[in-house]
Amino acid sequence: MQHSGISSWRDRERIQMPVYTDNDALNAVETQLRAMPPLVFADEARRLKRDMAAVSRGEAFLLQGGDCAESFEQFGADMVRDTFKVLLQMAMVLTYGAKVPVVKVGRIAGQFAKPRSAPTETSNGVELPSxxxxxxxxxxxxxxxxxxxxxxxxxxxxxxxATMNMLRGMAKGGLADINKVHEWTLGFTAEDKAADYRDIANALQDTMDFIRAAGLSPAKAEELASVDFYTSHEGLLLEYEESLTRRDPVTGEYVAGSGHLIWIGDRTRQPDGAHVEFCRQIINPIGLKCGPTTTAEDLKVLVDRLMNGKLDDAGRLMLITRFGAGKVEEHLPRLIETVEEMGAKVVWTCDPMHGNTIKSGSGYKTRPFEDVLSEVQEFFDVHQRMGTVAGGVHFEMTGQDVTECTGGVIAVTDEDLSDRYHTACDPRLNASQSLELAFLVNKLMREKGGDTRAAVNS
Structure with missing residues (x-):
């Protein structure tokens, strides 16, 4: 049977998706999800698209971060709150460096599925599905x-x-109060090992004091007590994605109701594949991971297809580069040149996590903090040289005190990894490392001119 509309992906090649053995059970679940309320709504997706358009012009900066793979077992209010708090802290520090608003997007409330490098894994001579x-x-x-x-x-x-409900409450209910967020940041810089970042924190404190002196308190200005916070995840499991897709009652357009922003992974970006076919039909902003194997021709076809030929549709498409430290100069310029030649209005962001995963001497997968920072710096350098906008950063991180990535001011070592290694898939920056990275990116942006537009034209 030929499928049409939002179901047309079912006629395309399935990559990195499970094969369910009980079709009746699968159909029952899809029917149940189609009857559920969506998690996000069309107006929210359009608002994010407007914010992303500002990022593409250098008038805002994008911070996207959160879990590698959300865990059913580890789910809880503390986990959601702590990640939200750290992202707000990072956003405040980045705002000071970029001198433009920071668009805050969490890898949360849907980041449950993960592509894998092999369909099976073996342990003690036993082979099972990954x-x-x-x-x-x-x-x-x-x-x-x-x-x-x-x-x-x-x-x-x-x-x-449940996560969306909590995020909406925190974003509008006072936890996002700018003064509270800064107090948490001061707690980080009070540590002796973080002394290098106190000048930035003190400058932020001076700004807070001025705001209060000018009579602009959270009680008087709603903008100081609340934030817009968006959710995102890799749209890998298309049965789930389609079941939560709704038609906008006003325009009739398809809206992915599972999250505000959906991205396509480096392993599932086949131009004629199922994931591209699904994502090109929804109005939500779309992300596309671009790795070392992304050719100029691949990118040209994908950009045109995902933007549906409307190359001036700013905010529609985000290109998330992931090459690895020391490899950005080799790969990023050709992709930038391709997009510039097309005249496409895209958002460029840097994922410095996935290209820097190594196996430690103790046998754990980890990511060295200095490699993560190095890739971000290379990303900024290339965009500055080419006169394009370095639009944002994309991190796998958590608000929890885990020991999964080495380095940082807390100096997690190879021997420390086993202390609190809780990730289900890939290593994440912990709260301290995440905030330190924000301070270092702040420094990069200030050194390059103060905001993202000046940074790329200086």
């Missing part, structure tokens, strides 16, 4: 856990809905 995220199968290494189970989509939706 773990693909809690929304697909279980982490435990046994046959029952690794069977894809469509019922997990219901649990994913339930946790995402």
């Amino acid at each position: 773990y693909r995220g809690d929304i697909i199968n279980g982490f435990d290494f046994d046959e029952d856990s690794r069977i894809p189970d469509p019922e997990r989509m219901i649990e994913g939706y339930t946790q995402a809905a």
